[in-house]
Amino acid sequence: MSASPQEHAPSPNALPLHLVERSQFAAWKAGQPEAIQRWAESQAFNASAGSVLLLPGERGVAGAVVGIGDPLDPHSYGHAPMALPTGVWSPALPLGAEAQAALQLGWGLGSYRFDRYKARLREPAQLQLAAADVETADVLTAVQRVRDWVNTPTEHMGPEQLEAAARELAQAHGAQLEVITGDALIEQNFPTIHAVGRASHRAPRLIVLRWGESAHAPVAVVGKGVCFDTGGLDLKPADGMRNMKKDMGGAAHALALAGLIMARQLPVRMTLLIPAVENAVGPDAFRPGEVIRTRSGVTVEIDNTDAEGRLILCDALAYAGEQQPELLLDFATLTGAARVALGPDLPALFCNDDGLAQQWLQAGETTRDPVWRLPLWRPYLRYLTSHIADLANAGSRMAGAVTAALYLERFVPAGIRWAHLDTYAWNDNDRPGRPAGGEALGLRSAYALLKARYGR
Structure with a gap:
């Protein structure tokens, strides 16, 4: 990972960085020496x-x-670290707190390269701030x-490595x-997690992290941890399987959010649940047509083994509900x-509480980390009908995101505010x-939502 801006030693030789919106460029240019005006004109530069x-x-x-768009959008600054020469740069003029936080975060996002297996071609330019924000650094x-x-890759990020990452955060x-x-x-009655993961040589597991004081509001966070998804016996085609190392992205979001909650000391009593499996093909792979009695007692017929994420989540959600959280x-x-x-770029938000949904949508707008609400249209439960069980795990191709969310909702106890x-x-x-490659989408807005609800 790249160093955060505040980790760089102060440099007296930092070069000035002029952050200019296109609509303000003419005024900026008019205030510059004539030589700079001619230089900008010769480059046909307009601060786009x-x-x-x-x-x-x-x-x-x-x-x-540096030409920027929305000054409060971190991505307005994401091009700068690799477009500028290496060295230390500092804003030419003081910025407001929100704009500086956006710059700090955007610079970190633009500096990031995954270099575990391949060396960087060059180092990013460094940003020097008079007083970098600690919370922004934690978000980054x-x-x-x-x-x-x-x-x-899954060889280095299987269920056991997810457990190790959770253990490191817990100890910290x-x-x-x-x-x-x-x-x-x-x-211990987590049959769907076991069923999905049992064919792999890497044992399935449920990772449970608990943190916070008993007097604080109980909050549960759940993340889908399918460390690789072949599709099971309903095998994916090659192009559909190519990037399935990312099918633990939900677990990555949940675990990173938990780390952020703890780092920022939000006054909540948190339960983090990560069902971690590999959906593999093997002699003991679960099969289409099987019926599993889930933790909640609801029986589920396996229509498609590639709809495995909702299977591991349904037992985790049922267990989360048993903790009686105020928010799930x-x-x-x-x-x-x-x-x-x-x-x-737009994660789909499903929510059983209009107020909670609106809070997340507003947090997405504020942080420029948007989500978009889709409906829990319950008449579509008909697409999950099974003739031999209470529910099928898949069915029609119609409204696939909606029916998946409706499946999950079946395992959330009544009265619990839930967002998926x-x-x-x-x-x-x-x-x-x-x-x-990997990206956090909805993480920053989720933290902003929790901070707005529970922040000191």
Whole structure:
């Protein structure tokens, strides 16, 4: 991961960075020396979002103009670290607190490269701030964790490595960790988690992290941890399986959010649940047509073994409900249908409480980390009808994201405020501040939601 801006030693030789919106460029240029005005005109520079103009000086580069869009959107600054020459840069003028936090976060997002297996071609430019914000640094760390965990191939990020990541966070923040592994899942009544993961040589497990004081509001966070998804016996085609190391993206979001909650000492009593499995093909793989009696007692017929994420989540959600949380959030890379509906950048939000949904939508707007609400249209439960069980785990191709959310809702006890985020956790290609590969989508807004509800 890249160092955060505040980790760089102060430099007296930091070059000035002019952060200019296109609409303000004419006024900025008019206030500059004539030589700089002519230089900008010769480059046909107009401070369009994502542009950079290096300013000449007697000894080389004397500064730079960075064209930005929304000054409160971190991604407005994501191009700068790799577009500017290496060295130390500092804003030419003081910024407001919100704009500086956006710059700090955006610079960190743009500096990120996953370099575990491939060396960087170059180092990013460094940002020097008079007083970097600690909370923004913690948010950046959470985003970088999601990216790192999702980018790591399954050979190095299986169920046991997810457990190790949770254990490291628990030890760092004084949390309690319990892990239920292998056949103990059957003994302790988590049959769907066991069924999905039993064919792999890597034992399935439920990772349970508990943190916070008993007097604080109980909150549960659940993340889908399918560390690789072959599709099971309903095998995916090659192109559909290619990036399935990312199918633990929901777990990455949940775990990173838990780390952020603990780092920021939010006054909540948190239970984090990560069902971690590999959906493999083997002699003991679960089969289409099988019926599983879930933790809640609801029987489920397996219509498709590639609809496995909702299976491991249903036992985790039922267990989360037993903790009687005031709020229950789950994150999952659950359906391709959500991507067809909303594309890669907009996670689909499903929620059984209008007030909670509106809070998350507002948090998404404020943080520029948007989510989009889709309906829990309950008439579509007909697509999950089974003739031999209470429910099928899949069915029609119609409204796939909606029916997946409706399936999950069946396992959330009545009266509990619940929100489900169907997130992509991935960038298909390189964009400034958004490198190809693992991505945190909905994490920052989820933290802002919790901070708004429970912050001191």
